[in-house]
Amino acid sequence: MNARILPAALAIALLLPACKHEQDTEAAAKADTKLDAPDLPEGPYADRDPALAKQLVDAGALLLDVRTPEEFASGHVEGAININHADVPARLDEIRELVGGDVHKPVVVYCKSGRRAGIVKDQLVDAGFDRVTNLGGLNDWPD
Incomplete structure (x- = not known):
């Protein structure tokens, strides 16, 4: 029984960091597009205001x-x-x-x-x- 569980557990352990990295990358990409303050309008901006x-x-x-x-x-x-x-x-x-x-x-x-x-x-x-x-x-x- 342990012989069958071990490979499955190993596969899961190897895949989890890849999922976490993908989530971190997506979060960083979203953060890059945010403004410094959430109440600021997105561009383009009007002039002479x-x-x-x-x-x-x-x-x-x-x-x-x-x-x-x-x-x-x-x-x-x-x-x-x-x-x-x-x-x-x-x-x-x-x-x-x-x-x-x-x-x-x-x-x-x-x-x-x-x-x-x-x-x-x-x-x-x-x-x-x-x-x-x-x-x-x-x-x-x-x-």
Whole structure:
């Protein structure tokens, strides 16, 4: 009797870790698509919505100031990362690193008036980022 049970028990023991690994992989894939906060809307996002932009940043979105370094030095939103709009195509890998490799993480872009931010938003969307909003200009940031 033990001779018949042993092979069956061994087969089950060998299959269980494979099932667990498959479950862990599925859970990790689902977690990768979740936002930082469950109450945030999924993308794509509307533009020029300061309340949405602030909500996203408060929940951990990347805040990207796409003005020149000189403009950035003259004043910017606290916590913003400065990447000149002209440099964005060459720095997409850096932006991916800033969002931890998660192109589903929200990104808020702004400049002086919103024109350059709109260009950058299009570039980010073309690169696979699907939760990007153009705040508009620096003065559009809610206090």
